[in-house]
Structure formats: C-alpha cells, structure tokens
Amino acid sequence: MSAPFPYPSMRRSFDLRFYFVVGPDDCKGRTLLDVVSKALDGGASFIQLRAKRADVRDIVSMAADIAEEIRGHHLDGRVAFVIDDRVDAALEARHRGIKVDGVHIGQDDLSPLEARRLLGNDAIVGLSANTPEQVEAANALPAGTIDYIGAGPLHTTATKPEAGVAGGAGTLDAERIDALCDASLHPLVVGGGVHVEDVPMLADTYADGWFVVSAIAAADDPEAATQRLVDAWTAVRGDARHGYEETVGTPVRLPAVLTVATTDSSGGAGIAADLKTMLANDVYGECVIAGITAQNTTGVQAIASVDAALIGQQIDSVFDDIRPAAVKIGVVVGREAIETVAARLRAHGAKHVVVDPVMVATSGSELSDDESVVTMTRELFSLAEVITPNIPEASVLVGETIDGRAAMERAARTLASRYGCAALVKGGHGTNDASDVLAWPGGDVRWFEGTRIANTNTHGTGCTLSSAIASRLALGDTLGDAVAHAKSYLGGALRAQLDLGAGSGPMDHGWARH
Numbered sequence: 196m197s198a199p200f201p202y203p204s205m206r207r208s209f210d211l212r213f214y215f216v217v218g219p220d221d222c223k224g225r226t227l228l229d230v231v232s233k234a235l236d237g238g239a240s241f242i243q244l245r246a247k248r249a250d251v252r253d254i255v256s257m258a259a260d261i262a263e264e265i266r267g268h269h270l271d272g273r274v275a276f277v278i279d280d281r282v283d284a285a286l287e288a289r290h291r292g293i294k295v296d297g298v299h300i301g302q303d304d305l306s307p308l309e310a311r312r313l314l315g316n317d318a319i320v321g322l323s324a325n326t327p328e329q330v331e332a333a334n335a336l337p338a339g340t341i342d343y344i345g346a347g348p349l350h351t352t353a354t355k356p357e358a359g360v361a362g363g364a365g366t367l368d369a370e371r372i373d374a375l376c377d378a379s380l381h382p383l384v385v386g387g388g389v390h391v392e393d394v395p396m397l398a399d400t401y402a403d404g405w406f407v408v409s410a411i412a413a414a415d416d417p418e419a420a421t422q423r424l425v426d427a428w429t430a431v432r433g434d435a436r437h438g439y440e441e442t443v444g445t446p447v448r449l450p451a452v453l454t455v456a457t458t459d460s461s462g463g464a465g466i467a468a469d470l471k472t473m474l475a476n477d478v479y480g481e482c483v484i485a486g487i488t489a490q491n492t493t494g495v496q497a498i499a500s501v502d503a504a505l506i507g508q509q510i511d512s513v514f515d516d517i518r519p520a521a522v523k524i525g526v527v528v529g530r531e532a533i534e535t536v537a538a539r540l541r542a543h544g545a546k547h548v549v550v551d552p553v554m555v556a557t558s559g560s561e562l563s564d565d566e567s568v569v570t571m572t573r574e575l576f577s578l579a580e581v582i583t584p585n586i587p588e589a590s591v592l593v594g595e596t597i598d599g600r601a602a603m604e605r606a607a608r609t610l611a612s613r614y615g616c617a618a619l620v621k622g623g624h625g626t627n628d629a630s631d632v633l634a635w636p637g638g639d640v641r642w643f644e645g646t647r648i649a650n651t652n653t654h655g656t657g658c659t660l661s662s663a664i665a666s667r668l669a670l671g672d673t674l675g676d677a678v679a680h681a682k683s684y685l686g687g688a689l690r691a692q693l694d695l696g697a698g699s700g701p702m703d704h705g706w707a708r709h
Contacts, residue, residue, distance in 0.1 A: 209275040209296070209319065210240035211343055211384045212404035212432075213425050216279070218245040219257070221412035228260050230417050235268045237421025239411070241404075243299055245279035254284035255291065262294040275319060280304045282313055289314070297321070299345060302329060307340050316690040321345055325367075327378055334380045334679065337646045338686035345406060346375050348387020349397075369400050376401035380679050391423045398431035449479040450669035451517050454662060455510070455536055456525030457486035457498070463701025464490070464655030469523060469662040471704035476666035476684060481519060483509040485536065486528035492654055492696030500528040503535040510539040520669035521547035523662045524579075530570045537574035547668040550579040551661035554588050572614065581617040581633070581674060582610065583661045589620045600630070604642075607634035617674055619664075623656060633678055641675055643682050648689045652700035659702065660685050 215234045222230045231242060244261060246254050258278060265274050277297045278285045282305050288295040297319030300310055310320050322341045324330045325348075333344055349367050367375075367385060376383050385397055386406030397405050407424065414420035452473050459465035466482045473480030485506050489497040506527075513519065522545050527533045540548065552571060572592070576582055589606045590597045597606050603620045610618035611634040619633045622645070629645035663681030664674075672680060684707075691703035 210273070210404075211382055212241075212428060213239050213421070214241040214243065214345075214384050214386070214404050214406035215239040215411055215421070216243040216245055216386070216406055216408045217412050218279075219249075221245075221408055223413050227257060228264055230412055231261055231264050232268070233416070233418035234411050234421045235265065235270060235274065237411075237418040238425035239421050240274055241406075242274060242276045243279055243406075244276070247280050251281070251284045251287055254278065254281055255288045255293065258284065258288045258295050259291075259293045262288075266294065277319055277321060282310050285318075286313055289318075297342075299323070307333075307336055311340050316692075319343075323347075324375075324379075327375065330375055330378045330383075334378070335644070337644055338679075338683040339690055341381060343382040343384065343403070344375075344379055346372070346383055346385050346402075347406075349385060349393055350388030369396055372397070372400045372402055376403075380676065380683065391420075391427050394424055394427035395431050398428045404428070449477065450520040450666075451479045451481055452662070452665050452669045453481045453483065453510075453513055453519035453522045454525065454665075455483040455485050455506075455522065455527060456658070457488050457528065458484060459488060459490045459655070461491040461654075461696065461701065463492065463696075464658045465525060468655040468658040468701070468704065469525065472659050472662040472684070473666050475704055475707060476663055476670075476680075478520075478666045478669050479517070481513050481517060483513065483536075485532055486526055492652075492698035492700045494698065498528060500532055503529070503531040506532050507535045507539045510536065510543070514539075514543040514545075518543075519545070521549065521665040523665040524548065524550045524575055525658055525661070526553045527571070527575075528567070530566055533567060533570045533574050537578060540578055545578065547580050547665060548575075548578045549661050549665040549668070550575050550582045551657050552576075552582055552584050552588050552592070553657060554591060576614040576616060579614070579616040580668070581619055581664065581678075582614065583619045583621060583657065583664065584610070585621045585623060585657060589618075600632070604632050604634070604640060607632045608638070608640065610634070611636045612638075619678060621657070621660065623653070631678070631682065633675065635674075641678075643679060645682060645686065648686065650689045650692060652692075652694060652696075652702065653689070654696075654699045654701045656685060656689075656702070659688060659704065 219227045265271055265276055275296045277299050279299050282298050285295050285298045298310055299321035301323045307320055307322050320341045321343045322333055324333045324344045325346050372385055382403040384404040384406050385402045389405050389407045390410055394405055411417050411420050454466055454469035457465045459467050470480040484501055487499045488495050527536050586597045593606045593609050597603055607618045607620040615636050617635045619631055622630045629647045631643045633641045660681050663684045664677045667677035667680045687706050688702035688704055691706035693703040
C-alpha cells in the first residue's frame with residue numbers, strides 16, 4: 196500500500212479535508228449565503244455549489260455571491276470553490292471575472308477531458324469515482340485532466356438510494372476506502388451520508404477529507420455542525436495540511452531523497468530543479484555536487500568536474516547522518532567521478548536509485564562524452580531501480596533509431612533486459628504525443644499516455660521527472676505509480692506556462708503551491 200501522503204494538486208494548492216456541498220434546496224428554508232457563511236466560520240475548506248437544474252444566469256448569480264462571501268471571510272485563495280456538473284455556468288462565471296475555481300463532475304456528466312479543454316489548465320476539475328473500475332478509468336486519463344476524486348456513498352442517501360440495492364455500487368467502509376485511495380493517482384475525498392460519528396473512521400483511512408451536504412446544511416446551527424466535523428477529523432489526523440499528523444512538540448519526519456548531479460546556474464535543471472521538485476513532492480531534498488556548469492536557457496557554456504574524492508566525501512556525509520530513502524543520479528562529470536559515486540552508493544546500500552542518463556541538454560549541448568557514457572552504463576545502471584532515457588538517449592544506448600511507439604517499446608524492453616533494471620523511455624521528443632513506456636526486466640510493460648503540451652519552455656524536464664519519481668518511491672509508491680504521479684507533476688509544471696529566459700526556459704516547479 197502506498198504511503199498516506201496526498202499528491203499535490205494539479206493547480207494551486209487546495210485543502211480537501213472539510214468539503215461542503217450545498218445548493219439552494221438544501222438549506223432548511225435559510226438563505227444559501229447564510230449557510231455558506233456559517234460553514235466558513237466553522238472551518239469549511241472547500242465549497243461546492245450544486246444547482247444542476249437552475250439556468251446558467253441563476254447559477255452564475257449564486258456563484259458570484261458565494262465567491263464574494265469567501266473573499267469577505269479573507270479566505271480567497273485558501274478556500275476552493277467549484278460548481279457541481281455545470282461546466283457552462285463555471286465557464287460563464289470565469290468569463291465574468293467571478294472567482295470560481297472549477298467544477299466537480301459525475302460519471303454521467305460532461306467528460307473530464309472536455310471539461311478541462313473548456314475551462315483551461317488553471318481550473319480545478321474534480322470527478323466522482325465510486326468503484327475500483329471508475330478509479331482505474333480516472334487514472335487512465337491523460338495527466339492533468341483531473342485534480343481529485345470524490346468517492347461515496349458512505350451510507351445510502353436520498354440522492355444515492357441505489358447504493359444499498361443489489362447491483363448498485365454499494366456503500367463504502369474503511370477497507371474499501373483504503374483500497375480506492377491506494378489505487379488512485381489523485382487525492383480522494385469521501386462522502387455520502389457522512390455524520391460526525393463517521394469522521395474518526397474516515398480520518399483513520401487514507402482519505403484526504405470528508406464531504407457532506409445535510410450534516411451542515413440541514414443542521415440547526417451550521418457553524419457549530421461544521422466545527423464538530425472539523426474537530427472530529429483533526430482529533431485523529433492533526434491540523435497540518437497534506438495529511439501529516441502534527442501536534443505541538445511532536446517532530447515531523449520527511450523521507451529524504453538525494454540528488455547526485457551538476458549545478459545549473461540558471462536554476463532550471465540539475466541540482467536546482469531536483470531540489471525544487473523534491474520540495475514540491477513532500478520529501479526532504481539533499482544534494483551531492485558532482486559537476487559545475489555555466490548554463491542558462493540558451494545552452495551550456497562551460498562544464499567542470501568536482502574532485503572525485505570530494506564527491507565521495509559528500510555521499511558519506513549524507514548517508515552517515517540523514518540517510519536518503521531514494522537517490523536520483525543526473526550528470527556526473529568524468530569517469531573517476533562516476534566510479535566513485537557507484538562505489539560509495541554500493542558501500543552504503545543505497546535503495547530506490549533512479550538514473551537519468553543525461554547525454555544532451557534540452558538546449559542541445561553535449562553533457563557526456565563517450566567514455567563517460569560507457570562508464571555510466573557499466574557502473575550506475577547496475578545500481579538502478581529504473582533508468583529514464585529520452586528518445587535520443589535511448590537511441591544511443593540501444594544503437595537504433597527510435598521512430599514510433601513500437602520502437603520505443605522495443606528499446607525499453609532491450610534496455611531493461613540488458614541492464615537488469617526497469618527502463619522508462621520518455622516520448623517527449625516524439626512527434627505525435629508525449630506518452631512514455633516503462634519496461635521491467637521480467638518483460639512487463641506499461642504505457643503512460645500523455646498529450647503534448649504547447650510550451651517551448653522545457654528546460655529541465657528530464658531532471659524534474661526523474662527527481663519526482665525518486666520522491667514518490669521514497670514516499671512508498673510502487674514504481675508504476677511513482678512514474679504516473681511524476682508524469683502528472685511534470686505536466687502541471689509545463690502547463691503553468693512560466694516564461695523566463697531567451698532560450699528554452701525553465702518550468703514552474705512550485706505550480707501546485709500557488
């Protein structure tokens with residue numbers, strides 16, 4: 196089972212723990228705004244407006260009032276606000292400048308792909324998925340299509356009476372909730388008939404939060420009801436964001452991940468990108484400097500080695516104190532340095548080693564000479580759990596031209612068989628899509644589908660992906676899940692459309708925190 200650390204959202208950071216769904220028919224004769232206001236006072240962290248049968252004009256009017264209520268509570272940017280199902284209303288509201296973050300859609304509503312296309316890359320898109328099959332279908336969507344999953348019901352409700360009927364999806368219990376969370380590549384929130392008595396059980400699962408309707412909207416005191424739900428969750432899970440349990444005086448421990456790579460003076464690749472990626476993926480980044488570059492978005496102007504003995508001492512220092520749970524290896528300059536890195540990692544029994552066999556920078560500059568490539572494959576690949584060549588690098592390694600999906604898969608299989616480690620051949624240099632293929636030494640293969648993102652600023656994509664994979668392995672993911680999570684994170688960084696520098700610019704590694 197993967198570790199209970201929610202994956203950062205594909206848009207800005209948002210808090211799914213205390214999720215309130217409400218519409219004008221849910222409020223026991225009170226006004227919608229009064230109930231929303233009291234829920235915010237009680238600690239609600241996410242608001243969903245449901246008014247499916249209303250016309251667009253009325254939904255937009257209600258959305259404007261709720262957005263203003265959130266702003267008036269000084270929670271703008273901290274409390275996310277989505278509209279249930281009605282992409283048309285969300286689109287109209289956003290066109291009018293109303294602070295609607297996105298939509299939540301059901302299995303029978305507009306497709307998530309179409310919702311994403313209409314609302315754009317910055318919107319939040321949630322999807323209902325109540326069964327393992329629906330979660331797997333959500334996982335199979337192109338990276339960045341959805342941001343979170345809503346699962347339920349916990350109990351049969353007026354809106355979900357079929358859950359208790361033979362042939363229906365059935366209600367959820369703790370075991371089924373954990374199974375859905377473990378299978379999901381996205382944060383998952385659980386609701387459907389939830390009452391305050393259910394919350395301790397939910398907080399003890401891998402769920403990222405609860406969602407409720409009547410438990411707040413139909414309560415005599417919505418503020419007090421919300422506060423009781425919030426308190427029941429935090430009594431078990433703690434009050435920290437992103438799922439970490441935290442109480443006063445209790446130390447917080449993060450898995451550490453080590454990058455062994457070169458510097459990038461422009462900050463977009465190498466150690467700089469690795470550490471930013473690790474921070475964004477909820478691990479503690481450490482570094483061993485194995486080379487120094489003079490580098491910017493237009494190219495690598497100079498590259499110099501670091502004394503091999505000093506590289507070895509850096510590795511020893513890290514492992515002797517804050518032992519990393521995973522290691523990412525990028526550019527290491529020179530044969531002696533590569534041999535030293537391999538020897539010290541073997542001596543320390545390094546686990547979850549990800550090798551990014553960088554030979555050519557995004558700018559086109561050569562980063563590895565022939566001797567270094569031979570030494571890298573001999574010394575480092577034998578340590579690796581996975582190697583992550585792009586198409587040009589894989590072509591060099593297998594000695595064949597790679598001109599399509601069949602050739603990519605063949606190359607991945609060849610590399611996995613030849614070097615005894617998994618091989619992820621990345622398709623970003625292809626012409627049709629941005630799909631990647633992972634092959635294991637035993638012969639299994641998994642494709643990770645991806646659409647090409649219209650962004651010429653791709654400096655450091657390989658560093659970022661490999662560091663994200665190492666981070667997810669450190670958090671307890673299987674290799675397949677680690678790759679899927681990392682690919683989603685990279686897609687978000689590209690979709691953020693950061694534009695810096697005169698050449699192929701860097702990405703926004705902190706996009707999920709904005």
